Amino acid sequence: MLAYLIRRLFAVVVMLLVVTLTTFAIFFVIPKWAGADPALLFVGKQADPAAIEGIRQKLSLGDPVLVQFWHFVQGLFAGRDYANGTDVTHCPAPCFGYSFRTEQAVWPQLTDAMPVTLSLAAGACLLWLVGGITTGVVSALRRGTLWDRSAMTVALAGVSLPIYFTGLLSLAIFSYSLKWVNVDYKGFGDDPAMWFESLILPWITLAFLYAAMYARLTRATMLEIMGEDYIRTARAKGLRERVVIGRHAMRSTWTPVLTLLGLDLGALLGGAVLTETTYNLPGLGRLAVNAITEKDLPVILGVTLIAAVFIVVANLVVDLLYAVIDPRVRLG
Amino acid sequence: MKRSSRSRRIAGAAAVVGALLATAACGGGSDEEGSGAGFNAAVKGVAAKSAKKGGTLKFVNKQEFDSLDPQRQYYGFAWDFSRFYARQLISYTPKPGNAANELTPDLATSTGKITNGGKTYTYTLRDGITWEDGSPITSKDVKYGIERIWAKDVVSGGPGYLRQVLDPKGEYKGPYKDKAKDKLGLKAIQTPNDKTIVFNLAKPNGDFEQMLAMPTGSPVKADKDTGAKYTNRPFSSGPYKVQSYAPGKSLSLVRNPNWKKASDPIRPALPDKVSVTFNSNLEAIDRLLIKGDYDVFLSATGMTPSGRNDALKHNKGNVDNIVTSFVRYVDFTTKVKPLDNIHCRKAVIYGTDYKSLQTTRGGPQAGGDIATNMLPKSVKGADDYDPYGIVKRGGKADLAKAKDELKQCGKAGGFSTSIVARSDQPAEVDAAEALQASLKKVGISLNVEPIQGSTSASITGSPAVMKKRGYGLSMTGWGPDFPTGQGFSQPLIDGRFIEQTGNYNVSETNNAEINKYFDDALKETDPGKAGAIYQKMNHKVSDLAVQMPFIYEKNITWRSSRLTNAFSSAAYNGRYDYSQLGVVK
Numbered sequence: 011m012l013a014y015l016i017r018r019l020f021a022v023v024v025m026l027l028v029v030t031l032t033t034f035a036i037f038f039v040i041p042k043w044a045g046a047d048p049a050l051l052f053v054g055k056q057a058d059p060a061a062i063e064g065i066r067q068k069l070s071l072g073d074p075v076l077v078q079f080w081h082f083v084q085g086l087f088a089g090r091d092y093a094n095g096t097d098v099t100h101c102p103a104p105c106f107g108y109s110f111r112t113e114q115a116v117w118p119q120l121t122d123a124m125p126v127t128l129s130l131a132a133g134a135c136l137l138w139l140v141g142g143i144t145t146g147v148v149s150a151l152r153r154g155t156l157w158d159r160s161a162m163t164v165a166l167a168g169v170s171l172p173i174y175f176t177g178l179l180s181l182a183i184f185s186y187s188l189k190w191v192n193v194d195y196k197g198f199g200d201d202p203a204m205w206f207e208s209l210i211l212p213w214i215t216l217a218f219l220y221a222a223m224y225a226r227l228t229r230a231t232m233l234e235i236m237g238e239d240y241i242r243t244a245r246a247k248g249l250r251e252r253v254v255i256g257r258h259a260m261r262s263t264w265t266p267v268l269t270l271l272g273l274d275l276g277a278l279l280g281g282a283v284l285t286e287t288t289y290n291l292p293g294l295g296r297l298a299v300n301a302i303t304e305k306d307l308p309v310i311l312g313v314t315l316i317a318a319v320f321i322v323v324a325n326l327v328v329d330l331l332y333a334v335i336d337p338r339v340r341l342g
Numbered sequence: 343m344k345r346s347s348r349s350r351r352i353a354g355a356a357a358v359v360g361a362l363l364a365t366a367a368c369g370g371g372s373d374e375e376g377s378g379a380g381f382n383a384a385v386k387g388v389a390a391k392s393a394k395k396g397g398t399l400k401f402v403n404k405q406e407f408d409s410l411d412p413q414r415q416y417y418g419f420a421w422d423f424s425r426f427y428a429r430q431l432i433s434y435t436p437k438p439g440n441a442a443n444e445l446t447p448d449l450a451t452s453t454g455k456i457t458n459g460g461k462t463y464t465y466t467l468r469d470g471i472t473w474e475d476g477s478p479i480t481s482k483d484v485k486y487g488i489e490r491i492w493a494k495d496v497v498s499g500g501p502g503y504l505r506q507v508l509d510p511k512g513e514y515k516g517p518y519k520d521k522a523k524d525k526l527g528l529k530a531i532q533t534p535n536d537k538t539i540v541f542n543l544a545k546p547n548g549d550f551e552q553m554l555a556m557p558t559g560s561p562v563k564a565d566k567d568t569g570a571k572y573t574n575r576p577f578s579s580g581p582y583k584v585q586s587y588a589p590g591k592s593l594s595l596v597r598n599p600n601w602k603k604a605s606d607p608i609r610p611a612l613p614d615k616v617s618v619t620f621n622s623n624l625e626a627i628d629r630l631l632i633k634g635d636y637d638v639f640l641s642a643t644g645m646t647p648s649g650r651n652d653a654l655k656h657n658k659g660n661v662d663n664i665v666t667s668f669v670r671y672v673d674f675t676t677k678v679k680p681l682d683n684i685h686c687r688k689a690v691i692y693g694t695d696y697k698s699l700q701t702t703r704g705g706p707q708a709g710g711d712i713a714t715n716m717l718p719k720s721v722k723g724a725d726d727y728d729p730y731g732i733v734k735r736g737g738k739a740d741l742a743k744a745k746d747e748l749k750q751c752g753k754a755g756g757f758s759t760s761i762v763a764r765s766d767q768p769a770e771v772d773a774a775e776a777l778q779a780s781l782k783k784v785g786i787s788l789n790v791e792p793i794q795g796s797t798s799a800s801i802t803g804s805p806a807v808m809k810k811r812g813y814g815l816s817m818t819g820w821g822p823d824f825p826t827g828q829g830f831s832q833p834l835i836d837g838r839f840i841e842q843t844g845n846y847n848v849s850e851t852n853n854a855e856i857n858k859y860f861d862d863a864l865k866e867t868d869p870g871k872a873g874a875i876y877q878k879m880n881h882k883v884s885d886l887a888v889q890m891p892f893i894y895e896k897n898i899t900w901r902s903s904r905l906t907n908a909f910s911s912a913a914y915n916g917r918y919d920y921s922q923l924g925v926v927k
Contacts, residue, residue: 053498058494058498058499059494060494060495060498061494061495061498061499063495064494064495064496064498067495094495094496095518095519096518096519097495097496097518097569097570099570099571110570112406112573112574112589112590113570113571113573113574114574114589122588178625181626181629182629185629186629186630186632186633189633193626194635286622287622287623288622288623288626289623290621290622290623290626292590292591296590296622297590299622300406300590300622304406
C-alpha cells in the first residue's frame with residue numbers, strides 16, 4: 011500500500027509538471043509560433059505599443075523559452091519579480107502569475123475564489139450523491155413501477171435542462187418573486203446563515219443536474235449487479251435483503267460511481283462556470299469568465315493550472331478509495 | 343382507480359408548476375407607474391430633487407472598471423464615477439441634458455485665461471482644496487498627475503489627447519524616467535507657485551479645456567503614487583475615498599473627512615457611502631434593481647429585453663429613456679469598388695429601410711431615433727440636416743431613387759459587396775442582416791461577414807485588408823470622448839487620421855474642405871463659433887455619402903425609488919451625473 015502510494019504521488023508530481031509545461035507552452039510558445047506576440051495577449055485591452063513593450067520587459071519575453079519556463083516554475087515555488095526598469099512588481103510564492111489588468115497577483119485571487127467554489131461543489135456533491143444514488147437504487151429495486159418511470163423521467167429532465175435555464179427559473183421563482191431566499195453570496199466566516207441561504211438554490215440546481223446522471227448510472231449498475239452470481243449466493247445463504255443490497259450489491263455499485271465522482275468533482279472544483287455566473291458566486295468559474303471577457307490572460311492561466319491540479323488530485327483520491335470500498339481491488 | 347389517482351397527481355403537479363411560473367412572470371406587482379418619480383423624470387429635468395444627506399448609494403454592474411486610476415480610465419461609466427474621488431481643474435456642469443456640456447471651474451477658480459494666440463492657458467487654484475490626508479492640493483500635484491500619462495508603459499489605457507497637444511513630438515518620457523529631482527520635467531506645463539499652473543500648447547486647440555476636464559487631468563500626489571498599482575487605491579482629492587476594492591466583486595467608497603464642501607462648487611456629496619457590486623448575470627441585475635436591492639446600473643447600457651418589458655409594464659415611473667450620444671452607422675469603404683462611386687453609395691442610402699434597422703436595435707425606445715446625419719444631438723453643430731429625406735419618408739426605403747442612383751452609378755442591375763459586422767455585438771450582425779434584406783429589393787446583394795470584435799483593429803482598422811477582402815461596408819457605432827466636433831468626428835473623417843492599422847477613418851475620406859473645417863474649428867476658442875464650423879463639416883460629410891448613420895442611440899435605464907437628484911447628463915453620454923446622486927435613506 012505504501013509503495014503504491016509513493017508511486018502514485020510520484021506520478022501525480024510528474025503529471026503536474028507535464029500539465030505546467032503544456033499550459034506554459036499553450037500560453038507562451040504556441041502564440042509565438044502562430045505569429046502572435048505573447049506580450050500583446052498579456053497586456054489586456056490597453057494595447058498601447060509602450061504598454062506592450064513594458065509587459066515584454068516584465069515577462070522577460072526576450073529570453074530563451076526554457077529560461078522563461080524556468081522563471082515560471084521558479085515563481086510557483088519561490089516567487090518572482092516582474093521588472094521593467096524602476097517599475098518592479100514582486101509576486102510572492104506561489105506565484106501563479108500577475109494580472110497586468112487588475113495589477114494584482116493571481117494567487118490571492120485564486121485563494122479568494124476557491125472557498126466559494128469548494129462550498130458550492132461540496133454541498134451540491136453531497137446532495138447529488140444522496141439524491142442520485144438513493145433514487146437509482148430504489149428505481150433498480152422497483153424496476154418498471156410508477157416510481158421507477160417517474161424517477162427516470164425526472165432524471166432525464168435533469169440531464170437535459172441546462173443550468174442557465176433551471177438556474178434562472180429558480181431565481182425568478184424563489185428569489186425575485188417569492189423572496190424566500192437571498193442569493194447575495196457571503197463567506198462562511200462573515201455570516202454562516204447568509205452563506206447557507208445564498209447557496210441553497212445553487213446547490214439544488216447543480217445537484218439536480220448531476221443527481222440525474224448518478225441516478226441513471228446507479229440504476230443501470232445496480233440492475234446488472236443484482237443479476238450476478240454472488241448476489242444469488244448471498245440470498246441463498248439466507249442473508250436479509252437489506253444486507254444483500256447494503257453490504258454486497260452497493261460495494262460494487264460504488265466503483266463506477268466513484269470513478270465518475272472523481273472526474274466530476276475535480277472538474278467542478280476548477281470552477282462551475284455556468285452555476286457561478288448564473289448565481290453570481292465569486293468562485294473560480296466566474297473568475298475565469300471575467301478573465302476571458304477582460305482578456306486577462308494571467309488569470310486564465312492561473313485558473314487553468316489550479317483546475318488541472320484539482321482533477322489530478324481528485325483522481326488520485328478516487329484511486330485510493332477503490333481499495334477501501336472494493337476488497338477485490340488490490341493496490342500494489 | 344389507480345389511473346384516476348395518477349391523473350390527479352399529475353394535474354396537481356401541473357397546477358403547482360403553473361402557479362409558480364405565473365408568480366414568477368407577474369414579477370414586481372401590478373402598479374403601472376410604481377413608486378418612482380415618473381417616466382423620463384430624469385430626462386426632462388431633475389428627478390426627486392433633494393439636499394438630504396446620508397445613506398448608501400448602491401450601484402450594480404456586470405462590467406469591471408477598466409481602472410480606478412484616473413489617468414488610466416477610458417470607460418465612460420468610469421469617468422462619470424471617478425468624480426467621487428478625483429477632481430480636475432475644470433469639469434462638466436452639474437445640469438440636466440446638453441447644459442452639462444458647459445465647462446465649469448472645479449479645482450481652479452475660473453476657466454482658463456487664454457493668451458498667446460490660444461496657445462497658453464493659465465489657471466489659479468482655489469483655497470481650501472485638500473487631499474484625503476488633509477494636505478493642500480497644489481499646482482505641482484496637478485502637473486504630476488498629468489505627467490503620468492506620458493509613462494505609457496506603466497500608466498497605460500487612458501486617452502492621450504493631452505500628450506498630443508502639449509508634447510506632440512513625444513519628447514518627455516514620463517515622471518518615472520524623469521531625471522529632475524521633483525519629477526516635474528515636462529516643459530509644456532509650468533508651476534510658478536503652488537496656486538498657479540500654466541499650460542503651453544504646441545499649437546492652438548479650442549478643445550483643450552475639454553481635454554483637461556477628463557479624468558486624465560486629475561492631480562496625483564507624487565509620494566502617494568504607486569505606479570501601475572495606483573489603480574487599486576487611488577488617493578482621493580474628492581468627497582469620497584476608497585475603503586475597499588476587490589476587482590470583479592465590489593468597491594466601497596466612504597466619506598473623505600478632509601474634503602471641504604466650501605472648496606467644491608460641483609459635488610453635493612449627499613450619500614454617506616457609495617458601493618458598487620459586480621454581478622455576472624445581466625438578467626439578475628435587472629431583477630435586483632426592480633426588487634430594490636440596488637439603485638443604479640453603473641454602465642447604464644440599458645436593461646435586458648425581459649427586464650425592460652417588466653419595468654415599463656409595472657414600474658414605468660422608475661424608468662428613463664436616455665439618449666446616449668452614440669451613433670450607430672455604416673461606413674462605406676470608398677476605395678472598394680463600386681463604393682468608390684458616390685451614386686452607388688447613395689443607392690444604398692435610398693435602398694435602406696431605416697425602420698427595420700431601428701427595430702433590430704430595439705425600436706424607437708430601447709434602440710433610438712432614426713439618424714439623418716452623423717453628429718449626435720449633444721455635440722455643438724448638430725442639426726436635423728436630412729439631404730436624403732429619410733425622416734420625411736418615415737424611415738422607409740425609396741426604391742425608385744435607389745434604382746435611379748444605381749443607373750447613374752452604371753450598375754442598373756445592382757451590384758454585390760460585403761458588410762463587416764462584429765459577431766460579439768449581436769445587434770450589429772442583426773442590423774447588417776436587416777440591411778441585406780432591404781437592399782436585396784433594389785438588386786444590391788450584400789454578403790454579411792461577421793468578425794470578432796477583438797480583431798476589428800486589424801480588419802476594419804486596416805485599409806489594405808478592407809480593400810483586399812472587398813469589404814465595401816462596415817457596421818459600427820461611435821460615441822464622443824468629449825462633446826465637440828473634434829471629440830466625435832475627427833478620428834472618423836479627417837483624412838490626416840487615416841492609419842495603416844487601428845484606423846477609424848474606415849471610409850478613407852480625405853477631403854480638403856473637411857480637413858480645413860477641422861483646422862478652422864480647432865483655432866476657435868468660442869464653442870459656439872466652432873460648432874457652426876462643425877455643422878458645415880457635418881453637412882459636407884452627409885453630401886459626400888461616405889457614412890450612413892441610422893440610429894441616435896437611446897436606452898431604457900432603471901432609476902430606483904430611493905434615488906434623489908437624478909438627471910441624464912449629456913457630458914456623460916446620457917448617464918446620470920453620478921456625483922449629484924443621493925438616496926432617501
